[in-house]
Amino acid sequence: HNERRGARRAMWHPPKSLKDRHDEEVFEPAFNILHFVDREGTVKRRNEASRASIGHATKQTLPLTDYVHPGEINKVKAELIRLFDRGEIRGIGTRFVAEDRTAFPVExxxxxxxxxxxxxxxxxxxxxxxxxxxxMETEARYRRLIEEAVDTLDSGIILTDRKREVIWANATIGRFFGIDRDRLIGVDEKRALSRYVGAFEDAQSLAKVIEEAVDKGDRIDSITCRVRPTLGRDERVLEYRSIPIETERYKGGRIDHYIDITEL
Incomplete structure (x- = not known):
């Protein structure tokens, strides 16, 4: 009697197909959004992560415009063409939109x-x-703190990055050379040098030594140089040092120091 009942139950509940088991065990509970899409990007099947992130919970089918940010649609369409052409795409950064129109970044x-x-x-x-x-906010805060601290130093400081562009010149540089230090920032370091090297008595030979050290990535431990006075600057004796940066993040850049030794 029990066997007959079991057989009858089996008739009403056929064993789960491989596809059903795959859906239950892999597709539905997957942590990331999973979409089966056609060539136009229309979603034909979607998992729980898709419904949770995008919404439209009762919709199994979603057109591209329902889940891709308007500003990203052309990009995603181009990637779909590439996908069907090449068979695979990877690492594509874009933005999806939820049912309430809030955008979120996806890869x-x-x-x-x-x-x-x-x-x-x-x-x-x-x-x-x-x-x-x-x-980035924290870095910006620290950068401002560092810049403010560097601005209060008595020595002039110029920082260049690995692309050989000046990324920072402190207020003391402006005072020593009678220039607007903002004219140096974002400029190639040789061009920046040409904007203030004329302040020195022996400008040409000093420029040659500095440019040679920059090209070779060499360190300059100490050069004494004299600043000529004009209407916008005082006469000074400066000690110049230039040190290549070795730390990983800014490797290839340099720190130039101009130390006022006039009174020594």
Whole structure:
């Protein structure tokens, strides 16, 4: 009797197909958004992560315009063409929009399944983006603190990056050479040098030594140089030092110091 009941139950509840088991165990609970899409980017099937992040919970099918940020649609369309052409895309940064029209950053990768269908996985980068924003804010705060501290130093300081552009010149540089220090920032270091080297008595030979050290990445430990007085600047004796930066982040850049030794 029990066997007959079990057989009858089995008739009403056929064993789950491989596809059903895959959906339950892999597709639905996946942490990232998973979309089966056609060539136009219309979502044909979507998982729980998609419904949670994008909304439209009752919709199984979503047109591209319902989930991609308006400013990113052309980019995503181009990536879809590439996906169906090459069979794969990876590391594509874009923005999706939720049902309430809030945007969030994602990183997509996709695999073509056949001529008409591809699967796209999109990783929600909202938390990462927020951390990056906070980090940039913190860095900017520290940078301002450092710049303000450097501005109060008695010695003139010029910082250049690995691209050989001046990224910072402190207020003392402006005072020593009678120039607007903002005219140096963002300028190639040789051009920046040409804007103030004329203040020195032996300008040409000093410029040659500095440019040679820059080209070779050499250190200059100490050069004494004299600033000629004009209407906008005082006569001074400066000690010049130039040190290549070795720390990983700014490697290839330099710190130039001009120390006032007039009174010594």
């Amino acid at each position: 997509m990768r996709g695999t073509r399944l056949d001529d008409r269908t591809a699967i796209i996985e999109a990783r929600n980068r909202s938390k990462e983006a927020e951390l990056e924003r906070q980090l």
